[in-house]
């Protein structure tokens with residue numbers, strides 16, 4: 001049997017009983033190591049499972065899938081994935097490949113960032129399309145996510161933004177010289193995410209429209225108003241959700257963009273942009289972790305721009 005097993009979000013003990021029983025039976029155990037991370041290292045997992053754990057890099061999964069699947073028609077093999085194995089991560093290709101080889105497969109689910117985002121107090125069924133934000137560079141700023149964010153904002157739903165993870169990255173020089181030397185892993189911090197979001201918003205909706213106007217006598221097209229004005233848009237940062245150091249911070253985009261990397265702390269992080277269909281219960285719950293407390297922009301903008309009244313208990 002080829003098992004694809006979710007590990008949950010925090011440490012070695014978040015695996016389900018069913019998942020652990022399967023791992024104990026397995027001859028080889030792979031840990032997918034490039035789409036998410038646990039808060040503990042491989043040695044902690046090995047001690048808990050009493051088994052060797054083989055790190056599966058992206059190259060291994062993409063180029064050596066047959067080696068991962070080897071013999072799984074005769075013995076049990078496990079492929080471990082942080083979070084839920086089919087949540088915001090696509091390992092369906094591996095499952096399809098196994099099935100094409102007549103290998104029996106079983107998926108054992110677990111908690112995912114897609115469900116744990118309920119800890120914001122926002123209702124899962126009020127979310128729209130999920131987005132991924134990649135690290136911008138001086139010359140590469142892919143921003144097609146902005147249109148999907150605007151689609152969500154237009155219909156008033158919330159948006160989960162997943163933040164880039166870079167592991168086994170090579171510097172340009174090492175790549176050019178063919179040296180297999182990798183840079184330390186990088187995980188995007190909400191500080192960088194908010195500044196990238198504000199940068200793209202300001203490029204798409206310049207404050208001074210004359211800066212983008214032409215003087216060729218052509219009639220000017222009135223620029224569309226921004227759906228994401230930083231001082232009037234609510235957002236939430238989600239750090240290390242499901243772990244003992246979990247931290248959430250809510251506020252306006254402008255307020256959150258002013259916080260330092262250290263305020264958010266260690267990875268992993270995600271960000272939520274709050275849609276206008278904000279329910280009073282959602283407003284009240286997420287306000288518990290508002291930057292600036294009762295005087296923070298969360299409450300003012302919620303009331304004046306989102307038109308939500310506070311829920312009293």
Ligand SMILES: C[S@@+](CC[C@H](N)C(=O)[O-])C[C@H]1O[C@@H](n2cnc3c(N)ncnc32)[C@H](O)[C@@H]1O
Pocket residue numbers: 009035036081082083084085086087088089111112113114161162163164165238239240241242268269270
């Ligand atoms: C590609 S998704 C993988 C999701 C995983 N399979 C799951 O089901 O949770 C990885 C991204 O989810 C977000 N993420 C995962 N775990 C998180 C956590 N505990 N707290 C905050 N964000 C998290 C981060 O933005 C990270 O870059």
